[in-house]
Amino acid sequence: MLSNVFKFATRAAANQRSVLRVTPRRFLNIHEADSQALMKTFGLSVANGGKATTADAAADIAATLPTGKVVVKAQVLAGGRGKGHFDNGFQGGVHLVDNNANAVKEMASNMLGHNLITKQTGEDGRPCNMVMVAQAVNVQKEYYVAILLDRALMGPVMIGSSEGGMNIEDVAESNPDAIKKLKLDITQSLSIDDAEAFAKEIGFPDTCSRAAGEEFVKLYDLFLNTDCSMIEVNPFAQISDTEVLSLDAKLNFDDNAEFRQKDVFELRDISQENANDVEASEYDLNYIDLDGTIGCLVNGAGLAMATMDIIELHGGSPANFLDVGGSATVEQVTAAFRLITSDPDASAIFVNIFGGIMHCDVIAEGIITAAKQLELTIPVVVRLQGTNSDKARKLIDGSGLGLVSCDELDTAAQRVVELAAN
Secondary structure (H helix, E strand, O other), rough: OOHHHHHHHHHHOOOHHHHHHOOOOOOEOOOOHHHHHHHHHHOOOOOOOEEEEHHHHHHHHHHHHOOEEEEEEEEOOOOOOHHHHHHHHHOOOEEEEEOHHHHHHHHHHHHOOEEEOOOOOOOEEEOOOOEEEEEOOOOOOOEEEEEEEOOOOOOOEEEEEOOOOOOOHHHHHHOOOHHHHHHHHOOOOHHHHHHHHHHHOOOOOOOOHHHHHHHHHHHHHHHHHOOOOEEEEEEEOOOOOOOEOOOEEEEEEHHHHHHHHHHOOOOHHHHHHOOHHHHHHHOOEEEOOOOOOOEEOOOOOOHHHHHHHHHHOOOOOOEEEEOOOOOOOOOHHHHHHHHHHHHOOOOOOOEEEEEOOHHHHHHHHHHHHHHHHHHOOOOOEEEEEOOOHHHHHHHHHOOOOOEEOOOHHHHHHEEEEHHHHH
């Protein structure tokens, strides 16, 4: 089961389009330095250090560390930082350097203010506005530990492996037996006995299994109390016969918990996000760029995917996944049209909305207002079904804006594909 999950994840990573269509929801991802600071508040053992936005500040942090070597890490929200490269030609986003001011400053200067390109960022990379400086530690053995939500088990699960410090997807392919899992109870904390038993199961020696188990208990407390959707520690390191450290951590949080996790969500770094995604979140839009030519504005994820499918059935290609949710206000429609038209490849817009609590005539007025404000120059096909759809059709037809009104989904899809091609 678990190996199949990771196999699916590997296939999906190779086909970004599939990921976008299966998981069209957002979550908060925070920097490693912030993750480790949060972990400290739950009593977890992490390497000493801190974050810096200037080379001088990086050197100041290094001066407080007792080790002869320090690690300087680019804080960019992407995997593969160590094997990446910067737009200035500098290679690698993770480096071990001598703990002296000049060496640390030089290393930080090579990273700060430049874009880091990795296998996950795309060719433009993401900006490195911050580095993490941490003490170097001697590692005896690297493990992998994660907590995530498993739909099949309908709850959280802890995943562990003796093969840490490498991509867990690769482990799942080459040695699936090395991956172990422990089903967790969402209603209570993890017991130390269960945690220690799991530590032994993934290979911790008896001298260190208790220490590892204690960290697992704290990790799950963090997961529950901060509304995490995922915690991944790789590597989770054994540094002596009796000691462990979380050396690299990735934490994701459920967006629905923002109202009660305000301190965590203040750590959001929008410089790491696509500008369109940032605007979409401001208007509560579920928006994802695709590579087609027909912009879609739909309410409801199911209807959105059905709309994308019927566009493809008629030979077109969707330019985005855009779900306005249970409402379609003037502000949302205007923002949606602005996002769609910001894509130079978008040559037509298909509005396909079912009006329930939100009446179709109100939605139509919003579409007309947005089209006027933005002075749209590309064709727009509108299909509104539900409450007051007849009134909505009259408004669209009488707008004088050239909006095309259609009742049937199949007809509407055919028409928008034709207009996009012309």
